[in-house]
Amino acid sequence: MTSAAIYPLTRPARPNASRLAVTLIVAVTLLAAAGLVLAAKLALTPATPTDPSRSLPTLQTSFGAVDVLDIHRLGGPTSQQLGGMAHGVPGLVSAGQAFVQLQVRISADPTGQGGTYAFDQFAVQAAGAKAVAPMSTSFPAGNVSPGMAVQGSIGFVVPVDTAGLTLLYQDPGNRVVSADLGRLPALTTEPGGPKARTPDLGEHHH
DSSP, X not given: OOOOOOOOOOOOOOOOHHHHHHXXXXXXXXXXXXXXXXXXXXHTOOOOOSSTTSOOOEEEOSSEEXXXXXXXXXXXXXXXXTTTOOTTOTTXXXXXXXXXXXXXXXXXXXXXXXXXXXXXXXXXXXXXXXXXXXXXXXXXXXXXXXXXXXXXXXXXXXXXXXXXEEEEEEETTTEEEEEEEESOOOBOEETTEEOOOOOOOSEXXX
């Protein structure tokens, strides 16, 4: 009588739950880190200046720097562009005035503790005139972490005949830093005449 050969029953090994959890955590962490690096690179990518010949300033702050990436003059916003919320602002940009929009980047030193930012920390002063607060901005108040940056636009209404503009920034360290913006730029144009370009009106203030 032939005896039957007996073999051990081989079953697929069950995945180790703790090892799987660790693998997932590592994968998610790596993806998050890659996302932060990409976000930092995007945030720190400078805009292409409208006028490459213009020297654009950098303001040194208590936590990092404010870089002016571009300055251009646009056709002023209308009541319709402001969603009809323009009462109390007759004409918005009237005769003898110009709408100037700045692209700025607020960055924090990698070795510092970061800082806070808000649109009302900025002002522009035309030569021989009082400083004016922003009329529009594309970014709200917030915090910028060490080694990171935030980029956006701020718009001002200034006298069209000004000899020069100065940017003022109220630093969180309780001091005002300033930089010369130079002459008022020419109206942004395209073939056929002045460009009917709508200012960036993420938030408007009056």
